[in-house]
Amino acid sequence: MELKYVTTVCPFCATGCSFNLVVRDGRVVGAAPFQRSVVCDGKTCQKGHFAYELVNSEGRLKTPLVKRDGELVEATWEEALGIIADRCRDFSGNDIAVISSANATNEDIFVLGRLAKEVFKTENFTSMAAFGVNASAGSIAGIAKADCIVAVGNIAESHPLIARRIGNAIDKGAKVIAIDSYESPMAVMATEFVKSAPGAEIEAISDAAKFVEGENIVVLYPVGMSSSEAAVAKAASKLAEEKGGVFCALPAQSNGRGAIDLGAAEKSFSEVIDSDSIKAYYVMGEDLGPIDAGFVVVQDSFMTGTAKTADVVLPAAVFAEVDGTFTNAERRIQLLRKAQEPSENVKANWQIVCEVALKLGQDFGYETSQAIFGEICPGITYEEISKDGYQTPAGESVIADESAPALVSATEEYPYVLVTGPTAWHGFGGVGTLSENCQSLLREVPGMFVKINTEDAKELDLLKGASVRVITEIGEIKAPVKITDEVEKGIIFVPTMCIGNECICMLTGKKRARAAKIEREV
Template sequence: MTNGITEVRKADAIFLTGSNTTENHPVIGAQIKQAIKNGTKLIVADPREIELAKYAEVFLKIKPGTSIALSNAMMNVIIGEGLHDEDFIKERTENFDEVANLVKDYTPEKVAEICGVDAEDIRKAARIYAEAERGSIVYCMGITQHHNGTENVMSLSNLALATGNLGKEGTGVNPLRGQNNVQGACDMGALPNVFPGYQPVNKPEIVEKFEKAWGVTLSKEVGLTIPEIVHGAEHGDIKVLYIMGENPMVSDPDTAHVEKGLKNTFLVVQDIFLTETAELADVVLPAASFAEKDGTFINSERRVQRIRKAVDAPGVAKSDWEILMELMNKLGYDKKYNSAEDIFEEIRTVTPQYAGITYGRIEEVGIQWPCPTEDHPGTQFLHQGKCARGAGLFMPVSFSPSGELSDEDYPLVMTTGRVLYQYHTRTMTGKTEGINEKAPESFIEIHPSLAEELGIEDGEMVKVSSRRGEIQTKAKLTDIVSEKVVFMPFHWAEGAANVLTNGSVLDKYSKIPELKVCAVKVNKIS
């Protein structure tokens, strides 16, 4: 997030898109409700009428995969009506004219047809956001998990730059991270193209820095993303695959493809429970949970926070750092640490954003990076005064349809997400009796008129098919989805949504698969 979590309460307008916040991030969802109570105007764009849509000044029930068209249409209105911040654009950005020229073709009327919404609602949304003194954009994986997810984000960035909603409190472009400590994992280089601190692996001076710090020779090649790894494993190119705290047999698209890949490599799984993925492993390494270890977690607003061991880990389970240290020692790298704090001290020496953070400084309250020195207070919001790269870069991005559209054989568009009462692949929540009473099983949301056409009643089992497989799940009739759109949460291994989703269409920049759009058909089971 460019800005802090509590800053949403200080925004005059919030543009919420691709995020079912009250169910996926309920604490932040509550903050948004508090903001609305205090006068903040809310714009919601989503294929489903999520809870926060009821509080919105404008709700845009867009077709899945049409977010860029919507952002460009809002830009069309903002520029056409002179609502853009000319001083901010002139002093702090570049490439504005190219975007302005592109969005001329994205009139509200034209985009209303693409998105399936009303042109006047697009205009109203654009005006609310642009006229706000402090406008905040909040998004999640409903924006990123598309073939053009990176460009979706670029189009949102264009809106913030055009209106001067960057580098000040209560504004920004704010992605909500999908799991606990995803931000921390990325900060520490758990990405194929960077070392800790987002330092590129293919820059000679950066490689030299880490080689000196660690006393080894390092590769200068960018690595593979998860979809590329699974593909490589299926074709015999990946000899060993080490998975920590992830359950791709439920969370990744096209489960049959994932299973082939995992079965065709030497698989090591490090986790706190025997997940569906761990059941396929050649070796399982039992790890300690959050309550059984010391360390730090970094949340969505870049806040580095202490965690402290409360109970002992069961059996032979160990902290992740202990497992990794013992493994690297066995492999010949003789480096010893005595604690998680030892490792954090090393992190500080090689990661500029963390240089000023110590365990003592975060004893009670965490610090938001970047924090370059020990007398620095941390950074509440990014890009104050100027953008981190210098000039904020406008990026002209054109709308293109999703990689798989509905047709005669598969006439419906399916999108996926989460529900409040389960978490991710249920590795933990699936073991909690009360939670499973609230959300016991897989289901598919179907509009009542579609259900009537198909002869399907609420609560009955139906067959859902895509080009990749078929499942059986329970029908849930609701008008929060459109007539030709269905929705499935992906939590359950039985009736798994990701048996159906499309793993072959990838974002050209990030290689993330198009999880949020695929073509399906629903049939009544005779």
């Protein structure tokens, strides 16, 4: 038996924690701490601890698929690439949208950007990191040295190891002001809690200003997936500027920072997805739900909702099967190392993109991910960043102008106000296809849930775990209830998740909060 440890970077959030993958006879079988990590000091959250489980999940795609007679069937790579080449000639320029996962490596995103701009010649290249927030100052280690921290949102569950640094600061006497719409774990952890009315986050940030004082002030904001992320981020950034502190936006995805740096955030994600002019989609590693378009190509590691409706599906390697880099929230470029070989018909995302480009007449000429990295960061090698990574200088914050969220109130028809946020077991949920393939995470949180106040539960005659329908003016989901006093009477909480056939977007669309009603399942 051959046993070895391979150091890599977590594929979930933008904290960028490192850990060791345990490899037995060439196969990933577990995870172990990497004590020398400058980011996480050998610690991980639940997601990082169980991330290894997705590597050899039964849900992995292992061969190309093409649509024949309305069904996806197995095909060879040559057949699949041939169909892409033939069909893509039917579309040109901005007819095509190219969507990158912000959980893909820098090398993957860079090459996909070349495919979009040089081969398809489309401006519609974007990712889930494209919410108009480009702000990354300070460092993760520096958070522990702050004497005043403002946490706008539930960092304790969106970025748990950053919350650990906040806890370190509290232990040293720092003041921590949490701003949230319910008594979240971050609010409980803080020394001051400023409760925001749903939709009034900007006003709450203004209210919190009176508590902010100190010589070393840090303002942190985990970027979610609503239409008002930039507006809230701008208010948080303004607070930091007025108080002489630093502001850092925390992307939800492991390489959200890298996606921004590499141009996959220049075009708004919402603008591209909502466009009626898109006739074809090329999607790398993101689940957008069912897509109805003239032609859809998906390269992914799992059979996502988008893949199920695609015309061609190409099987991609996961984080443990590639060499490459992620850039975390503090701008630290870190090295992922291949721990096991992918299955015979599975390829790295950048390799797939290169083969598609070649089939369409353009040879990118890359033989290794290191060669791609050499174009991203000229003069820097993988060997040079192998120990602690490479932290790039902080640039000027650029945050889009955006309408502020609107205050949400209950109505006679919809007597509750639904608020959203991350959960420790699935993060912001935009990476649901990753956590869905970690069985230990699913055992803890198998799907959507609804937190409801104790008094409201009594009035509705609900017991813990009872199944209910949560309904808003745009849709509904079914989920079990969790009875708690974390949320006040009249407020319900549903996590920002997309898991199984349920998605928060069915309830909120692009809003941070919505009026809602609850109906008990009979």
